[in-house]
Amino acid sequence: MDKNSYLLILFLHLSVTMPPAAAAKPSAIYAFGDSVFDAGNNNKLATICRADHAPYGVDFPGGSATGRFSNGKLPGDILISDYSIKELLPPYAEAAAEADELLTGATFASACSGFDDLTAAEVGVHNLGRQFKNFQKAFVRMEEKLGIEKAAAAVGNALFLVSGGANDMMDNYYALPPTTRAKYSLPAYHDKLLKNLEKFVMKLYKAGAKRLAVIGLAPLGCLPMDVTSNWPPLQNANVTNAGDFFRRECRSKHNSDAQEYNAKLEARVKKMMVDMPKIKIVYMDIFNPIMDMINKPNEFGFKTTLQGCCGTGAIELGPLCSLLSITCHERSEYVFWDAAHPTETTYNYLTKIFKDKVLPNLLK
Numbered sequence: 001m002d003k004n005s006y007l008l009i010l011f012l013h014l015s016v017t018m019p020p021a022a023a024a025k026p027s028a029i030y031a032f033g034d035s036v037f038d039a040g041n042n043n044k045l046a047t048i049c050r051a052d053h054a055p056y057g058v059d060f061p062g063g064s065a066t067g068r069f070s071n072g073k074l075p076g077d078i079l080i081s082d083y084s085i086k087e088l089l090p091p092y093a094e095a096a097a098e099a100d101e102l103l104t105g106a107t108f109a110s111a112c113s114g115f116d117d118l119t120a121a122e123v124g125v126h127n128l129g130r131q132f133k134n135f136q137k138a139f140v141r142m143e144e145k146l147g148i149e150k151a152a153a154a155v156g157n158a159l160f161l162v163s164g165g166a167n168d169m170m171d172n173y174y175a176l177p178p179t180t181r182a183k184y185s186l187p188a189y190h191d192k193l194l195k196n197l198e199k200f201v202m203k204l205y206k207a208g209a210k211r212l213a214v215i216g217l218a219p220l221g222c223l224p225m226d227v228t229s230n231w232p233p234l235q236n237a238n239v240t241n242a243g244d245f246f247r248r249e250c251r252s253k254h255n256s257d258a259q260e261y262n263a264k265l266e267a268r269v270k271k272m273m274v275d276m277p278k279i280k281i282v283y284m285d286i287f288n289p290i291m292d293m294i295n296k297p298n299e300f301g302f303k304t305t306l307q308g309c310c311g312t313g314a315i316e317l318g319p320l321c322s323l324l325s326i327t328c329h330e331r332s333e334y335v336f337w338d339a340a341h342p343t344e345t346t347y348n349y350l351t352k353i354f355k356d357k358v359l360p361n362l363l364k
Helices: 003-017 075-082 099-103 117-123 128-146 148-156 166-173 179-183 186-206 224-229 242-246 252-275 287-295 344-363
Strands: 029-033 105-107 159-163 211-215 280-284 304-308 334-336
Touching: 029 075, 029 128, 075 105, 075 159, 075 344, 099 105, 099 128, 099 148, 117 128, 117 166, 128 148, 128 186, 159 186, 159 344, 166 179, 166 186, 166 252, 186 211, 186 252, 211 344, 224 304, 252 280, 252 287, 280 344, 287 304, 287 334, 287 344, 334 344
Parallel strands: 029 105, 029 159, 159 211, 211 280, 304 334
Antiparallel strands: none
16 A cells, blocks of 8 residues: 555544534635636646636736636635635645645636536546545645644635536537437436536545535526527527617526526435535525626626626637737626626625625534
């Protein structure tokens, strides 16, 4: 048995026999999944799913494009700062060598990933399996430099965050050619995603995770790129009404699909709590808060809801959102930064709801 395998087995033993007492607030944050939490892990990958170029990060400290798919901070950054742990949640790709940095948290998420391994494979990013292996490496690094008990305590008192499913639906299930749709009905594909999620949560549970939050799906039909694909002239070549020609509206079917998935996710969270009695898990609803922002923008200070700030706001994201794109000036007035990702302002609202209304149930 090699040293790394021995250390992991010892860690698992300690996490079961010597569980650290729950803290009033997390001592670290570890995040997994997709672009909601990816702070730059894709930057050195050969993939189009990168945000390490302007105008991404225009409102980030220093105005730098770090790989975060937004104009500023992500929910992991906001939370870890609000809990006074540290200023930002760093990507594992940058924090891997620093044991002290890993001890207080890192994100292992990879933009464009999902709960279906095919989703990540299609664009060359890290699936959940690779993300978990990186987490294991992080633990070994902490143990080597700081000791097994300190590393285990950090993990046991940490908040774990998981986001996924949107890329599986948008880039895999809805995309052409319809290979996934030919193989799975919508309910069957939802079940596949949730089964894979549960397997991943079980891995985290066995690795010592005690508190975990799973993010549900946003209103997929209101993402600017989906609104654009729902544009009347693309759906009906005989459109003659000028009002219909310029109309942008959410794709109701995709929104109802997301709601169906979220209902199943809530039920699956309850099941996981029964199957894994030593872990607390909460479901984070972002569908309804984002719909509130879209339907009642004035209450939040928004003026533009179904177009992104970058470029035309219709299709630009990743490499299409670049210095060649004309970017809006009042970014805080937009719900979406690019054609798929929220602005920092939207993330601030979502994170406040999460911290004030959901996390207290997890941390008490």
